Amino acid sequence: MRALLSLLRFRPTRPCLPGWLGAVFVLVFLGAGALSPVEAREPNTLTIGMFAYRPVSVLEPAWRPLAWYLQEQVPGVHVNIRFLDQDAMTRALERDELDLVFTNPAHYITLRTQNQLSGAIATLVALEEGKAVSQLGGVLIRRKERTDIQRWQDLPGKVVAVTGTQYLGGYATQAKELVQRGIALDSIEFKRLGNPHDKVVAAVLEGQADAGFIRTGILESLHAEGKAEVADLEVVEPVSHSGFPFKASTALYPEWAMVALPHLDRDLSRRISAALLALEPEDVLSQLAGIHGFTIPADYQSVQEAMMAARVPPFDKAPTVSIREFARQHAAAVIAVGSILLTVMIASAWVLRTNRRLNLAQGRLAQERQRLEDIIEGTNAGTWEWYVAEDRIVYGRRWAAMLGYTLEELEPVSLDTWKTLTHPVDQQEVLAQLDKDLAAGVDAFESEFRMRHKAGHWVWIHNLGRIIRRTEDGKPLLLTGIHLDVTERKRNEEERALSHSVFLRTHTGVMVTDESNRIVQINPAFTEITGYTPEEVLGKSPDMLASGEHDEAFYRKLWNDLEGKGEWEGEIINRHKNGHTVPERMTISVVRDGDGAIQHYIGVFTDISLQKQLVRELQHSAHHDLLTGLPNRALLYDRLGLALAQARRARSSVAVIFLDLDGFKPVNDTYGHVVGDELLRRLAQRMRGVVRDGDTLARLGGDEFVVVANAVADEEDATACAERVLAAIGEPVTLKMAGTTVRLSASVGVVVCPPTASEEDALPEAVLGRADVLMYEAKRAGKARVVVQRFVP
Ligand SMILES: Nc1nc2c(ncn2[C@@H]2O[C@H](COP(=O)(O)OP(=O)(O)OP(=O)(O)O)[C@@H](O)[C@H]2O)c(=O)[nH]1
The missing domain is CATH 3.30.70.270 (Reverse transcriptase/Diguanylate cyclase domain)
Known part of the structure; x- marks a missing residue:
């Protein structure tokens, strides 16, 4: 019964719907505004600074729930979210007002070079055109008839439309491709049109620019919006990325990063990371934000490299490039006046600076790797790596510990170790699904199965895997992943399913009302006993069932008991939809929240007409x-x-x-x-x-x-x-x-x-x-x- 009551306490929108949902609606409907622009960091308050890429009025209802969700997951800490533009974010960081920063990759790298930011603790998995995407890249477009632009090398001397040079997908990714091919950026005339990317597409279509740089996914999104004219565009130098659903002309780079400030407590940062990774696409929060969820933090070094190559601020004064360009532009003068000494000096300076940058980057990389390991440890995940060509598997210590073993006990490990310990039925399903996933060319896959613990019981494992390296012809070479012990969650799910089935099948009528005594849920037995269907009673007061057989004193006693003892039990005569009266044995209980406020009333009742009839007959036969x-x-x-x-x-x-x-x-x-x-x-x-x-x-x-x-x-x-x-x-x-x-x-x-x-x-x-x-x-x-x-x- 306890399980039944706990089930009833939550509405069935989604099992265990978080308590903050009500607050979402209150906030949205009351139209609450953004927070005040300046807020000092309070003890026990965790402040997330989110880059305001759209107006706050749009971001607020979509992202505020993230703060509530994290607050729920990390009890005892008040989580706040602030929507800040680039300048405001910089100021907030200078004033030490933030604990976490959630922003796009280029902005993250910019902030990282200016501030003491640590590594990312999670990477966003966006939802674009209904697809989960954790990467982005750049696209080079031209009108179809502009056959003079076939390659990156055709761009010098041309006019290229861009949103702005500070954007990763809209500029840096393409610029890096150009630089890699030795094409000088100033040989191209960039036309900056500002956001959104649609302006770039329009400029190319209307012939105001010879070509354009846009972010991946834009073309597909315009196509989905019914903009037929995009069919007149061609993607130059298309690159296919396995599992990535959009056309791209460049390499891919990770999506938005959730970044922790160095002062943030490690344990807290791990718990936040774990909470973000636990988000499911069907969670209300994900749906409000229009995202698929979060994944383990990606390597943002590639973003920095692209920005450096493209000379995107703050890397716009990179000596490597400027000296080269200087040499190219003033080759004659340099050759004429250049002395070996000068060349040596410049070269030395360049080597020194490059080394310093390299050391810095390596330090950051090591820091990020450490952070990643901490996160994995914090999420209690067991790791595995599968080197397919060598048929070699490496399991982490935690992988074995999750099953009650030390790694040494399981040596020598192979795929057979997994097979031996995995439930035979689940094993077949998982392997069949993996075959399908690999054949479909996906990069990431997940599954759930039971593994035998050393003590004999089954442990439910949630497996998240990813293909890290492929052969040139696309065959997987290295797969890595993590195991999470989800036994508790599975047990809860089973209990919930069982309780729900009891709720549906019991012959005891159940009626749940909200704090203002409006019916919010009934079970089939309720309909059987009263004759009313859910459509006829939901939102109404239980008064509609009253027979008029009880006087005021009866109801006064009932409410007194509910208020005083939290429960009333007795016989009550209600009226069936057909008009006849039904004697019922009923228990009404009050459900309160942690603060003692009434959340629900739960009425559980049985039809005692038969017993009453029997008693009447017995009484009659006795006399x-x-x-x-x-x-x-x-x-x-x-x-x-x-x-x-x-x-x-x-x-x-x-x-x-x-x-x-x-x-x-x-x-x-x-x-x-x-x-x-x-x-x-x-x-x-x-x-x-x-x-x-x-x-x-x-x-x-x-x-x-x-x-x-x-x-x-x-x-x-x-x-x-x-x-x-x-x-x-x-x-x-x-x-x-x-x-x-x-x-x-x-x-x-x-x-x-x-x-x-x-x-x-x-x-x-x-x-x-x-x-x-x-x-x-x-x-x-x-x-x-x-x-x-x-x-x-
Ligand atoms: N069918 C039937 N017979 C019953 C029932 N209860 C008692 N009897 C019989 O009723 C008869 C009553 O006996 P008496 O009153 O002595 O019979 P009688 O023939 O009416 O005798 P007098 O009263 O002297 O005229 C007995 O034979 C009982 O067995 C019953 O519930 N059903």
């Missing part, structure tokens, strides 16, 4: 004769006692008419007991017909009956009543089962008890005893008669 349905001896005593007491108060008389059938035994003997039963039933019916409504006709047992007649005037009145009964008995009875007609009589003793009788004489036993004696007198006197005795006190 009635099974054969005739008449009151039995016990009820007769009750009724007679009541009648005598009332008569005494009302100063009236009660008559007791005691009857015993004459000659009943021969009917039994001749036609059998079943026929005798039929006769008793028929005579009982007849007698009932002649007895007044307020009077009682009871069967004492056998063929003995008693009539209690209230408010009789005198003995004559009582005798008349007895005669009526006698006459009813005396009518012929056709017994269907015997196929015969019989005619019986009865001997009757009548006692009239006046209000003046003593208490003792007016006891039911005394009055009945006297009537019994008179009935015997009637028998002795020849049967078929009434003997009345005046009551003498």
Whole structure:
């Protein structure tokens, strides 16, 4: 039941929907604005500075939930997010106001050269045209008919449209390709058009530029938007990247980086990294931000190299390039006036600087590698590397520890180690899926399977793999990946599924209401018991089920119990949709959040109509004769006692008419007991017909009956009543089962008890005893008669 209740506490939008969702909507609908521009770093507050690539009003609803999500994942820390343009970000870093920076790769490298930033802790996996993309590159476009531009080498002397030279996908990536080919950047006339990239596409289409640099994915996105004119464009020098869904003319570079500032506590940074990696594409947060999620941090060194090659600020004063260019542009003068000394000096300076940069870059690389290892350790991931050509596998220590082993215990390791430990059914599925993935040329793959722990139990593993190197013809050479122990999550999922199935299948009705007592969830049993479908009740108050059978005091007690004890239990009569009432046994519980505020009320109830019916039947059979349905001896005593007491108060008389059938035994003997039963039933019916409504006709047992007649005037009145009964008995009875007609009589003793009788004489036993004696007198006197005795006190 605990599991059921915990299930109910969450709406089924998504299992375990984070608590911040409500806040998202509140914020979006209230239109909350951006935070104040300057915020000092508070203790226990973690501030993420996100590069504001779009207006804050657009970024706020999409990305603010990231802060709430991280806050939920890292309890005890208040997580804040600030949307900052480049200048504001620089200022915030100078003032030490940020703990994390989330920005595009070029901006990250720029900030890194200006500030003490550490390595990235996660890389964004974007969602473009419905595809997961963790890389970006550059595209060189021209109009189809411009066949004079076939290669990068054709660009010198041409006009090339660009958004701006500070962009990675829009400039640096292409510039690097040019520099690599020895093409001087100033041999090309760059036309800076500003954002968005559509302007570059339009300029090329309209012939205002000979070619254009745009980011990967732009062409496909314009095509998807129905811009048919992009078909007039050609991608120059297309490069195919396995698994990358867009056209590119350059190498690929990693997506946005989440970067930790050096002061950030290592453990905290690991927990944030783990939380980001745990994001799923179908999480509400991912959907709001329009992303696929995050992946382990990429190597951003390639971005820096591209920026340096392209002389993008802050690398626009790179001596390597400027000296070369200087030499090229002023070759004649240099040769004329250059001395060997000068050349040696320049060369030495260049070597020194390059070395310094190299050392710096290597230091950063080592730092990033260390950070990556920390992250892997922090996420409790076990690593593996598979060198396909050598058929060699390297497992990390944590990989083995996850299964209760040391690496030494598993030596020598191979793919067979994995096979031996993996559940045979899962193993087949995983290998089949891997074959499919490899055939499809994907770069990343994931799977889940069970592995046998040293202690004997199964451990659920989530495997994330990536192809790191391929042969020239595209065959995988090196695959690496991580194993995560997701046993707990699997168990929770199973428990949740089980609870949900119980919720659906139980015959107990369940109704969940929100804090203002509006119904938010019901189960099928609810519909079965009340007749109402979810569409008819959701959003309404449970009052709609009220039958009107309970008074105000009943509901007051119910609400008092809920407020005081947090629970009410009892029987309640509700009204079915069809109109009839349904008695229910119900328990209502209050569910509160951590601060004690009411979140939900949960009503669990069963239909007790059948039990109630059974109780009624049992009560009836305890007081009635099974054969005739008449009151039995016990009820007769009750009724007679009541009648005598009332008569005494009302100063009236009660008559007791005691009857015993004459000659009943021969009917039994001749036609059998079943026929005798039929006769008793028929005579009982007849007698009932002649007895007044307020009077009682009871069967004492056998063929003995008693009539209690209230408010009789005198003995004559009582005798008349007895005669009526006698006459009813005396009518012929056709017994269907015997196929015969019989005619019986009865001997009757009548006692009239006046209000003046003593208490003792007016006891039911005394009055009945006297009537019994008179009935015997009637028998002795020849049967078929009434003997009345005046009551003498
Ligand atoms: N069919 C049937 N017979 C019953 C039932 N209870 C008692 N009897 C029979 O009713 C008969 C009553 O006995 P008596 O009152 O002595 O029989 P009788 O023939 O009416 O005798 P008198 O009263 O002297 O005329 C007995 O044979 C019982 O076995 C019953 O529930 N059903």
